[in-house]
Amino acid sequence: MSQATSDAGSSGIILTPQAVESAFVSRQMIMDVLVNPSDVRIHMQPIVDLQSGHIVGYEALSRFGTQGALAPDRWFSEAARFGLAAELEAMAITKSITLKAGLPANRFLSLNVSPNLIGTEPIQAALSGDLTGILVELTEHVKLHDFQSTISALDNFRDRGAMIAVDDTGSGYSGLQMLTKLRPQIVKLDRELVAGIDTDDVKAALARMLGDFVGLLDGWILAEGIETLPELDRIIGLGIPLAQGWVLGRPGPPFPELNPSLSRRIAKRSGERGTRDRARRANRLVMADLIDQTTSIGIGESVPCETKASLIVRIDEHLRPTELLIRKGEGSSNWKCTRTPMKVRGDDDASVILERLLLRDLNTRFEPITVVDQAGRLTGTVRMEALISALLSKSRRQNHDLENDSSTR
Missing domain, CATH: 3.20.20.450 (EAL domain)
Incomplete structure (x- = not known):
């Protein structure tokens, strides 16, 4: 207002x-x-x-x-x-x-x-x-x-x-x-x-x-x-x-x-x-089902030299995600930084989130998604490939169930 x-x-x-x-x-x-x-x-x-x-x-x-x-x-x-x-x-x-x-x-x-x-x-x-x-x-x-x-x-x-x-x-x-x-x-x-x-x-x-x-x-x-x-x-x-x-x-x-x-x-x-x-929506796929455990660091902290992680989330003092750090290639010491990571809740429908991703800017469309709780605190991340793979698996299962239903009639 x-x-x-x-x-x-x-x-x-x-x-x-x-x-x-x-x-x-x-x-x-x-x-x-x-x-x-x-x-x-x-x-x-x-x-x-x-x-x-x-x-x-x-x-x-x-x-x-x-x-x-x-x-x-x-x-x-x-x-x-x-x-x-x-x-x-x-x-x-x-x-x-x-x-x-x-x-x-x-x-x-x-x-x-x-x-x-x-x-x-x-x-x-x-x-x-x-x-x-x-x-x-x-x-x-x-x-x-x-x-x-x-x-x-x-x-x-x-x-x-x-x-x-x-x-x-x-x-x-x-x-x-x-x-x-x-x-x-x-x-x-x-x-x-x-x-x-x-x-x-x-x-x-x-x-x-x-x-x-x-x-x-x-x-x-x-x-x-x-x-x-x-x-x-x-x-x-x-x-x-x-x-x-x-x-x-x-x-x-x-x-x-x-x-x-x-x-x-x-x-x-x-x-x-x-x-x-x-x-x-008893059979829906939600983002909480796809969460990966994620390495996180605080604001002002440097990336640990010994880390083998390919993805790091920077969080503020309230544990809310503020940046995504994505390693540029396996073994590389260079990181790509995104200051506006996509934030979703764990109970968000995965298919709806995929639709939202496809409307994002091309530069950030395929970056990992941060999953947060009701207070906006980080609970994990979901990679685009994991999201697509899970939705395809769900679709194949549904098609298989439909074929079985048809064969029993």
Whole structure:
């Protein structure tokens, strides 16, 4: 959700018609907060894993609390009018990053960044250094005039450990085209697609379709703006993996926790869905069936000289995979490094993962896949040849069973 959103359902600020009409942000007011950022508060809204019922991240949202009931979008739109958009956005990013030291373990921090500002000096300075554990969230509302430079900037962020998200999918101009070019790890469903989804089968079908599409791009869907328990239950039933919204937790001072009863409710609903899925797919092949034990090293560690491994996974302090190191030929001391390894869960269907692999860039299409648990921790790797071989064996067994069934009739 963009930090420039003003409706009460997302900013937590309720404006009367009179206040909206009279509210204004002057250039001097913006200059004042740039000089004295303490006038700006950063609130955090939880992002929840709908399989485990645990918080996996927070979105940082700016609140300009000392200037009355002026909504955040008014500040950012007026800053753009005065030519101070990059400076105000960079200040908010910097304040948010200073809070990262207190971020609970195994959780990421999501920061809003306008695509048209991503190459500016203030934004580049605010996002310098190690970005491990940072989710750079792009609003889809802004038309990109130089797509290639934006992709280059995002690749640079990825190289330094960041994940990429696209906000408000379904409400912007570029839609699916932007997703195919940016290849984000997380795609947010617009609130308009989530509102009333519990009683709207068309919205549910569209959400499922977008989830399948994003999965093929090696990403995850996040449903934002969930405000009721029936909406939450429907989202869980659709298999959407991540969510945020008022029903899960309103934005507040760092770092709000999830209500334990709500966490149990999510895990229960997810378990019910999992039971149904297992009954439907009793004979499916999942990635956990194909895992190889893998050598791993920490960030900053060198490859052991004595290792005979042909594949090494570099992991961060939370045991999450960050790089693949692939030996260039048997006995070689040279390694190929991939900073964006494909990550899948152990219960993912192997045939679906193969479809996703075939849509990846040709340079990484045949590289090993990292398998992670619900917290994103490495459990092993699967090589492309093992995946294909297992699926072919399964297909031959099924054909053999069909032939036997036919011969007995």
